[in-house]
Amino acid sequence: xxxxxxxxxxxxxxxxxxxxxxxxxxxxxxDTTYFGPGDPAFMLxxxxxxxxxxxxKLRADGVEIADERHEDENGRFAWITDPEGHRIELWxxxxxx
Numbered sequence: 001x002x003x004x005x006x007x008x009x010x011x012x013x014x015x016x017x018x019x020x021x022x023x024x025x026x027x028x029x030x031d032t033t034y035f036g037p038g039d040p041a042f043m044l045x046x047x048x049x050x051x052x053x054x055x056x057k058l059r060a061d062g063v064e065i066a067d068e069r070h071e072d073e074n075g076r077f078a079w080i081t082d083p084e085g086h087r088i089e090l091w092x093x094x095x096x097x
Contacts, residue, residue: 005028006026007025043087044086046089047091048092063080065080076094
């Protein structure tokens with residue numbers, strides 16, 4: 001674990017072993033609002049290839065999409081809400097991530 005309460009697990013793509021990927025596991029404070037409204041205990045984050053195309057498809061399918069977006073050195077982020085009210089983070093990695 002890193003001092004900030006997170007850990008990175010590196011792995012390789014099965015179809016392209018030269019391509020390195022990673023999974024981040026992170027602990028948040030109990031009173032965080034990052035997971036969305038209500039009192040959720042966790043949030044899933046999915047790595048996606050084309051965030052804009054996926055959001056367009058989800059919007060067409062009637063999925064609730066948050067207006068907020070975030071972009072930093074790690075890539076681009078957006079959030080959706082599943083039918084049970086759970087917030088899900090979608091992440092399009094920056095090149096090289």
